[in-house]
Amino acid sequence: MPSMTHLPVLPDEPECLLCERRHLCLPVVRDDIAASVVGSVRAVAAGDTLFLEDETFASLYAVRSGSFKTCVGVPPQRGRVTGFALPGDLLGLDAIDSRLHHCQAIALQDSEVCELPFDQVEQALAASGMLQRRFHQLMSREIVRDHALMRLLGQRQAGARIAAFLLGLSERAQERGQSGTELRLPMSREDIGSHLGLRIETVSHVLTRLRASGCLRVRLREIDIIDKLALRGVAEGVAV
């Protein structure tokens, strides 16, 4: 098992210019607006909660290392995992409207986040058109992603849902400079099931089928994509 990439603990002042996730994130500290957003880096242990549902909202959080799941309600029965946040992703966008978090964010592994006080973010956005544009892009992207997932969930085939989910993870891993074929899932089968609207046993059944058909190599949370083309086919609706 390869060692987890663990970033060194940083000082309180995030140096976005030096951050390796810069191209994915909201770079709040720019040359011309030095330290306009003063945030601090927070460590969150695996399983710990970053913020709760219905908690008052004050800051956005940018994932610096590790990963999170966001849940509405209490999974797996009444609630759902609405998404997974990887390094560079923003957490808390859904709380801007009502100033209350509409989901709970739980670390899937030992993680670090940059806290971005939202009133300071707003000031920075007004001062920098570039930053504003980037922020709107990130929110818009979140909406696009949600629509894609909705499309997936409306679709009945469990195989298609899981194939598309894995392809999405693969793409996001690649964006972050990791392998697009050798995935190490930070989430449990139950999380995946809750996210895709499937029972945990169904997730297992489907993974077994995908493995048998030669698309994947599955070893617990280590998943190798053997035949990405075939997997794409499954995601598009071709029977397994």
Add this chain to the structure above:
Amino acid sequence: MPSMTHLPVLPDEPECLLCERRHLCLPVVRDDIAASVVGSVRAVAAGDTLFLEDETFASLYAVRSGSFKTCVGVPPQRGRVTGFALPGDLLGLDAIDSRLHHCQAIALQDSEVCELPFDQVEQALAASGMLQRRFHQLMSREIVRDHALMRLLGQRQAGARIAAFLLGLSERAQERGQSGTELRLPMSREDIGSHLGLRIETVSHVLTRLRASGCLRVRLREIDIIDKLALRGVAEGVAV
């Protein structure tokens, strides 16, 4: 059958201050930023397309009267209806990221929209903190709504999906000063099914059951909510 409220055709310059949807919308023309966003009112006939998927994005559209559905792909097979826009709603938020529309917007009835050129919107946002805040609220609300729908789609029970959908429509009707109990759906059964990930026959079956159990009175697209409490129960997972 009550008559449809039909707004008079307005001049090219939207007078948001006079618009009756002001409290729901993005009021782009404010006292202190007179005509900062110059938009025009466009009429869209029932069934016509406001913008296509993959079309380049230049403007947001605020629904002024009527209603729209937004589709990704080609429903009902490969695509889905991702949402329905009512007066005051913004269309095109998902295009900000890539400057390409990620869905197609189709008018469900004769409708009017206010066109808001996005570069001008951005300028106005930077100039007015209040406007910026409102805009971020609207985007955030869209995300919250999407998450709620995702939660619904993950849920297996067809009855719960439809009950929640109707309750949502009821709430939105009330926000717009209409009756929360006597709904007149602008969309077909097929649209509802595509939106909720259900077949058209299933929609019918469920509506029939809900009518038989005394929750609803159903007459084609006129639906009266008789027992809102019971409907809430169904939406929460109580068997019909």
Add this chain to the structure above:
DNA sequence: CGTAGGATTGACCTCGATCAAGATTAGTGG
């Protein structure tokens, strides 16, 4: 080792998709 939580497997059953008519409505033209 030994235990506990996560993952897999298989048998069975339920609920929604599918298929096939039929009913109702709105729209058209004689």
Add this chain to the structure above:
DNA sequence: CCACTAATCTTGATCGAGGTCAATCCTACG
């Protein structure tokens, strides 16, 4: 005003995919 048509909606029967239940296996961790 009344056929006639096409689109929409409804209804019922059957089928199959995924949920459910139950048991086992595996891995991690003490």
